[in-house]
Amino acid sequence: MITQALVSQAVLIAEKRRNNPAASVYSGRARMMLERGVYAAKSSNWLVIVSGFFEPVFYLLAFGFGIGQLIGNLTDGNGNPVTYAAFIAPALLATSAMNGAIYDSTWNVFFKLHFGKIYQVMLSSSLGPLDVALGEITWALLRGLVYSLGFMAIVVPLGLITDAWGLLAIPAATLIAFGFASFGMAITSYFHSFQQMNWLNFFLLPMFLFSGTFFPVSVFPQWIQVIVQALPLWQGVELVRSLTLGIIHWGLLGHVAYFVVMIVGGMWFTTVRLRALFMR
Amino acid sequence: MSQSANDVVIQAKGLTKKYKDFVAVDGIDFEVKRGESFGLLGPNGAGKSTTMKMISSVSQRTSGELKILGKEPNTHGPEIRAHLGVVPQKDLLDRELKVWENIFTYGRYFGLSRKFLKGKVDELLEFAQLTEKRNAKADDLSGGMQRRLAIARGLVNEPEILLLDEPTTGLDPQARHVLWDRLFRLKEQGVTLVITTHYMDEAEQLCDRLIVMDNGKIMAEGSPAELIKQYSSKEVVEVRFGTDKNEKTAEKLAGLADRIEVLPDRILLYTAKGEELLAQILESGLHPVTSLVRRSSLEDVFLRLTGRTLVD
Incomplete structure (x- = not known):
């Protein structure tokens, strides 16, 4: 028998959640999206995923060790000398986390929204839009985390993490990836053409180059500094660099708060947009 | 339950x-x-x-x-x-x-x-x-x-x-x-x-x-x-006289069937007895290019209800 006369498992599972708050948008099964991601990844092209990891590594080699030879040492916030490679390594770690999260939460989400159309099918099951948002964002953040762990595996043996606080760079990278994944998916849900998607790159490249990644923002006039400091990558770079150089102060919590707002806001907008797109 | x-x-x-x-x-x-x-x-x-x-x-x-x-x-x-x-x-x-x-x-x-x-x-x-x-x-x-x-x-x-x-x-x-x-x-x-x-x-x-x-x-x-049963007759006779002649010929057929629908490409005549009606048409000296007697379908119901065919 394909169906049973009795109430099915699926109904019993759904009925149990009846009185939960937000039951209409959240079923508590975002992890099923991750499971789907694992099945999809098994038969996808791993070279594409691996190539994304190398980008910041190449920057580290070219700038840290190449141009770094010409620059010599800098001084950190506490006035201690620091090699140029150790100065940019944390910034590239933050960038790794961002890149991984952005690949999946923008282009891949765009494709699923407009060509794969898989969210529509998910939302015809008893999943809610918050499950889909949380699942996809978590999947994207995992890619960011994998990239940043890979990057750590290269910079730690090279002695570019000079302080024990540097271990906290891993949770910090997770937070950064989470923020970008959440914000990335939210913004992608508003895009409906490739041209709009290309604006993302137009925005991401200058943010990567000028967020205190390769030189301190103090070289800019005051008004430009204010703009840069409002950008998420600068917040991430500052957070990770302070940790790897062991410059610990309460101000770091401000960066953390910035990403928490990004995560919560992004997730809220994504949920609202999924409802508007597929449940209207 | x-x-x-x-x-x-x-x-x-x-x-x-x-x-x-x-x-x-x-x-x-x-x-x-x-x-x-x-x-x-x-x-x-x-x-x-x-x-x-x-x-x-x-x-x-x-x-x-x-x-x-x-x-x-x-x-x-x-x-x-x-x-x-x-x-x-x-x-x-x-x-x-x-x-x-x-x-x-x-x-x-x-x-x-x-x-x-x-x-x-x-x-x-x-x-x-x-x-x-x-x-x-x-x-x-x-x-x-x-x-x-x-x-x-x-x-x-x-x-x-x-x-x-x-x-x-x-x-x-x-x-x-x-x-x-x-x-x-x-x-x-x-x-x-x-x-x-x-x-x-x-x-x-x-x-x-x-x-x-x-x-x-x-x-x-x-x-x-x-x-x-409610919206159509038991059988339908479909006749084609050619695109420009359908409209004119339909006037001559009026009264033979319970109801007539003239479509751009053919005339539909609704009746209980299709073969008899077709014989009558041929006897009256009209010569359709093609003719067909069939049972009524939901297509006819839709045509009756909306005046339009369903699949265009």
């Missing part, structure tokens, strides 16, 4: 859906009983798919009442969706996944256990005649197979009601018959089927009862046989 044959599983009263100024569904009333096969028939844009979306609790109605298995979709959406199997118009398979993974992951979305799904997936692949294709990518299947996979996926949560939006649109005749056969089997097992279609033959084959929709409203309701 009682299982009596007269159980109403879907109940709509004054059901309305507006998108800004556009009224997609305009205050319709209908009931679907447990175990029956219910059709929504109408041309593209009639409001069938919008009605389906409201039933599947992914789209909220603008006004009116809607109860699915006694539950309110606005507040019990996820629960209702757990009762339903949905086969969307364009299959919408997960093209990154293999055939079996499509069914498996969809089952996981409902929270079903891996152990339960292992057996379930095999059973559904067998049912959909896709066992040999289980490890193929969904993308590599033929149109008919993709549709069967979409149905198998829709059955993974053991739904009481299966919603099929245009189930055979775009399939070749052979694939259509395979699909109809599968749907008959489900019906025999007591699954309630709700089917939208703009194919008359499909509605006649599959539906116990149907509503004819046009411009968001219900034009008629009943079994295919009842509708034909």
